[in-house]
Amino acid sequence: MTAPWPSPDDDGEPRLKAALAAALHLPADHLSITTGVRAGAAPILRAGTGLLLERPTFLGVRRLAHALGRPVTDVAWPDLTTLLSGSPGSDVVWVTSPCRNPDGAMLPAEVKRCLEDYASAGATVVQNLVNDWLAPRPEARIKGAALIGSLSKVAGGGVRLGWVADPRYAAWARAERRGATPPTPWQRTWARFVERGGLDILRTAVSTAVAESAAALDAALEEAGSAGVARPAETELLRLLPLGAGWTEEEACRRLLVRGFRVSPGAAFGAAQPSVRLSLTRLRPALAAPLACALTPVLSAP
Structure with a gap:
């Protein structure tokens, strides 16, 4: 057989x-x-x-x-x-x-x-x-x-x-x-x-969601007074955001986690300065404003 x-x-x-x-x-x-x-x-x-x-x-x-x-x-x-x-x-x-x-x-x-x-x-x-x-x-x-x-x-x-x-x-x-x-x-x-065409369906769905979340986050950050952290021109997918003076990556990640947002420390990627990294593949547009509010304090001096 x-x-x-x-x-x-x-x-x-x-x-x-x-x-x-x-x-x-x-x-x-x-x-x-x-x-x-x-x-x-x-x-x-x-x-x-x-x-x-x-x-x-x-x-x-x-x-x-x-x-x-x-x-x-x-x-x-x-x-x-x-x-x-x-x-x-x-x-x-x-x-x-x-x-x-x-x-x-x-x-x-x-x-x-x-x-x-x-x-x-x-x-x-x-x-x-x-x-x-x-x-x-x-x-x-x-x-x-x-x-x-x-x-x-x-x-x-x-x-x-x-x-x-x-x-x-x-x-x-x-x-x-x-x-x-x-x-x-x-x-x-x-x-x-x-x-x-299954991969195209997945790709379209995820890319559309990422674009919507990125636009919502940019608008929310600008409204919160953090417009200076706009995304790189090449992508909507990832952000590496420098922390404000006095913040450690551990403190910033912990603060954001308490507020329901899991981010990665920049050191996990060998970043040159204290920072947090966001991936927008899991961010719903409705959560962009709460995320911007949680981010704003750690992007400026405490």
Whole structure:
């Protein structure tokens, strides 16, 4: 009797790969399905001797690199143009754009060109596209970079579906690819879902809600006298808000939590100054005014 659910292909179900490539404007060739960004990142980091990591950023990648025994060097985006001006090294370079976590920033054009030159010289550059689901922008992709992402931000972390697009990934992940892809039934289910427009429905619903919440929050902050913390021009999704003098991140997060709002400390992302980070994917527009009232005291001196 033939097993009803054969093992998935090492690089993922072809149908799911084709569906995601079409929906997310990814290159269909050399696309591998993973269980998430960190799962996809591990073989890439293992192939390098160290990690040049953007700052600020999601620090889970830093922890993963340390667990793999790879040293990490923190680098602000503007400093990359100087640091990468020589011959390519064996360190992996990691950037998140568009919509960097935690501040929603987008890679400046001159830094993008520098990374493309570095990648074309043979270096490994990784571009994390996990927040590019609102409106995928192929023109923002770094030519020659390994593209990595997941569906966690639009469908939830429990979906456990991610991807890597790079011709080198098969060699990087040779040791673990067979056991690292999601189960066959799950991949085929999501292939049908994406093919039938389900991902577009999710994306539209979440992006509409985020836009409404962002507009409501901006208006409420302006009314509360905190208009100076307006969002970056590139995104509505994330905010990194500097704290007023005298506030610690712990105090600010605790105060906001007591008022019903869970935010993250900027230090959790390597932020340069005391701050709190907001993600608007879970903020209902009706709560924007109460959130602005709760935020205003911690954005000015206590």
